[in-house]
Amino acid sequence: MSFSLGPNQYGKAGVRLVTVDGPVVTDLTIASALSGDLAATHLTGDNSAVLATDTQKNTMYAFAREYGVGSPEAFGVLLGKHFLSSEIHRAQLTIEQHRWEQFGPHSFRRSGGETRLARVVVTADSVAVSSGLSGLTVLNTTASEFHGFPRDEYTTLPETTDRMLATSVDAWWDHSDPSLDWDAAFSDARGALLTAFSSTYSYSLQQTLFSMGSYLLAQCPSVGEVRLSLPNKHHNLVDLTPFGLDNPNQVYVAPTEPFGLIQGTVRRDGATYTEGPALW
Template identity: 50%
Template structure:
């Protein structure tokens, strides 16, 4: 039986990007005897006229990833780091406007917090102008995040946080849910509600530096509203709490149009102490790390569309 060959289908290059990931840069600002720290993990991703480097290996349009690394450190000196957002904006604008072959830059930043260690002199009274203030301890707070995307004409700024662990020891219930023959979970009228917040929020900033938010204040206020909504919501479900957290941010921060949360339910189960002749009056719990419920949703300003990826690990 004759075998007839079929013409080969063309193979085309799809979406692609390159860059230098996880550049750890620490910027110390010395204000006399008082020092300030910005500790960032910066990832640069560039795309544009890159077909030929894939097809033939020609590097004629390729800015080396080592150069992008060097730029991160040079900009930390030249511009300083007022905020993660502003630093990433400087970088994104530079790469797109300085290289003809680069059409789009995406800068992702993780920021790590350091708290100042008070000295014995500071504990004794007000700090004097010459008192050394250069000692820090790495904070156990959440990691602050931002992603800046620029294509030469439009900007997208998405900031957020991860690993913010919160707990309410009461004012949470869970009952009235669907039950089938596999349901064993008892209804709860007073339970612990705990989660590890991963959240992102998208700004409506269009690139006008004169109208840019105060990025540092915006982050702190957004975080505050998130925490207050968690603490002040009498929760009948983690979904309800998530919505209240996002809605409060939208209501109080005019610069934000979209909020997305991913909230693992950190289950705390009451321990059965009856075998030991003890009553457990909502006092002793087993903290289970897995499996866990995972609650995710987006909250939007009216009239806006969702742009933050459903999977926050992609942002």
């Protein structure tokens, strides 16, 4: 009985690359797939023709700093031509671009994925209405710090006085008036969350959470309580010094897990609270 090697390819998938160039945020998820004379690595373990997938990832980050990203098509062509060699005959780059809309001097909102929520409980004696949203993904490219936290032998996180802050807002808020213009009320509450996120100089995501909840209560008199769940969607600067490049807050990696999760409730003093939907 004999066996032969059929079509094959290899590459790096799920490469999260975010760049900031002035007022432009570019957010990509990239997958590379290289094929060519690669039988030896499969059959004998000879890796002399194998461009390591980690090298492919590093190239994406270095090229983003050195040449800029531009359009995903142009960036894919640039990478693909670079990856070709005497052994690599075909380079495929699949690039997803995630759209962001600017809504403040350094604030952006990711397009798509947001859901409006409502829960209504009706009895013979009462009507209780809660509104909410999930998946409102926002980021500030600057105006965020994080320092002064306890350090012990397991602490490796560096302190920072300038970082990108990003989160995906899940929120519920409870209404005391069951006869509002609900579309206008939802728009006001959502707008308050965005305004507070954009205008708060943040020293922690916890501080930002309280600022967002407080501003919503200030702008929406019918709301007595708001519950917020804010994952810290980390954006880490890529170390480009091994490639002879600096990185002045321009090229980031955006890992999906693990992540910090900040949750809290902001209440209007003296308000009567209903049992609205819990976030945790």
